Amino acid sequence: MTLLNVVASSSSSPPHPVDDARVQLLRSLLADRDWSQDSILRTRLLQALASLRDPAGASLDEATWLMVADETTRYLDFRRLRTLEAKLRGCPQEALRYTRADWEAARHAEAALESHLRHVRFSSYAPEPVPMFRIH
Numbered sequence: 389m390t391l392l393n394v395v396a397s398s399s400s401s402p403p404h405p406v407d408d409a410r411v412q413l414l415r416s417l418l419a420d421r422d423w424s425q426d427s428i429l430r431t432r433l434l435q436a437l438a439s440l441r442d443p444a445g446a447s448l449d450e451a452t453w454l455m456v457a458d459e460t461t462r463y464l465d466f467r468r469l470r471t472l473e474a475k476l477r478g479c480p481q482e483a484l485r486y487t488r489a490d491w492e493a494a495r496h497a498e499a500a501l502e503s504h505l506r507h508v509r510f511s512s513y514a515p516e517p518v519p520m521f522r523i524h
Contacts, residue, residue, distance in 0.1 A: 406417045413441050414456065422470070422487045425459070433459060466491040 414437050417423055418430070425433065436456050438455070439448055450454040473494075477484065 394469055410460075411437070414440070414458055414464070417460060420463070422485070423463055424488050429459065431457075462491075465495070469494050 414433065418433060418437065432452070432455060435447055436452050468489065469491055470481060470484065473486055473490075474481045474484045
């Protein structure tokens with residue numbers, strides 16, 4: 389899901405309506421107890437949500453849309469990994485305490501695995517053959 393479809397339009401054209409799915413995703417992100425943000429980002433997200441909920445409100449500028457898009461992309465990935473973690477542990481998501489810090493650690497582990505797989509794709513786990521005889 390991308391949020392870049394609606395960028396602040398020129399003042400001569402009417403504002404485009406924002407679909408409810410994007411507003412609902414932003415609401416979910418802000419309400420999720422496990423997905424925390426620093427206070428500055430949270431304030432900016434709340435301001436963006438208030439602007440999106442107000443039909444007569446000011447449209448968001450491109451920088452705000454990019455900030456919202458980045459945060460919601462991270463949040464969607466967080467939800468993907470939280471769902472996966474709950475399945476692996478065999479428990480409902482509501483019973484799992486999975487935080488943004490857990491997501492960040494999992495993302496680093498995924499990146500390390502991807503890097504490792506890229507490295508071994510062109511090499512072998514078998515040790516290099518040791519020469520039996522040295523020729524001088």
